[in-house]
Amino acid sequence: GIQVEQSPPDLILQEGANSTLRCNFSDSVNNLQWFHQNPWGQLINLFYIPSGTKQNGRLSATTVATERYSLLYISSSQTTDSGVYFCAVGNTGFQKLVFGTGTRLLVSP
Amino acid sequence: DGGITQSPKYLFRKEGQNVTLSCEQNLNHDAMYWYRQDPGQGLRLIYYSQIVNDFQKGDIAEGYSVSREKKESFPLTVTSAQKNPTAFYLCASSSPARGGNQPQHFGDGTRLSIL
Numbered sequence: 001g002i003q004v005e006q007s008p009p010d011l012i013l014q015e016g017a018n019s020t021l022r023c024n025f026s027d028s029v030n031n032l033q034w035f036h037q038n039p040w041g042q043l044i045n046l047f048y049i050p051s052g053t054k055q056n057g058r059l060s061a062t063t064v065a066t067e068r069y070s071l072l073y074i075s076s077s078q079t080t081d082s083g084v085y086f087c088a089v090g091n092t093g094f095q096k097l098v099f100g101t102g103t104r105l106l107v108s109p
Numbered sequence: 110d111g112g113i114t115q116s117p118k119y120l121f122r123k124e125g126q127n128v129t130l131s132c133e134q135n136l137n138h139d140a141m142y143w144y145r146q147d148p149g150q151g152l153r154l155i156y157y158s159q160i161v162n163d164f165q166k167g168d169i170a171e172g173y174s175v176s177r178e179k180k181e182s183f184p185l186t187v188t189s190a191q192k193n194p195t196a197f198y199l200c201a202s203s204s205p206a207r208g209g210n211q212p213q214h215f216g217d218g219t220r221l222s223i224l
Binding site: 040042043045048096097100101 | 142144149150151152153154157167197199211212213214215217218220
């Protein structure tokens, strides 16, 4: 099955810093989502982005499907950005998602 | 508000006991899913359902069972055959189920522990 790798596994930032999270996948995809899991376990949809670029406030994402990777950019980080960021992909006619192991982000004041 | 409701938030199971986790959605989504998350790990698919009265095993279905009698509801039963049930369980839904690419939306999860 499809493999998903996320990097870095852990990231510590000072408030206000920028960061880039990467997701590599082993096969072509027709579904790619970025999620933020907060300390209470809630999984928040950030982007649905099987290809192209999207922006939402301080966050933006780019997926280069032909090269099998996606990037999540966080600008001017805030302490509330802390948590785990997951990339999940799907490549079947049905929308079955395979998750990476996540990037754990800690933003300190 | 439209969304996915999981209950209970916390659940404790005794050895040899079956327990059922509830998942209800009012998003009018056709497809529903159950995932399991272990500490420090990503989510793994247990079961999914594309339409009412139909469901398929995911990657880790052993020791679990589901039903899909109504479009809005997709309960998960953790049976006594599941030897390591302690985990965080997340339910999701999406639409449409018949082809097309739509994002999955998640509930807030249920934490299951063994007494």
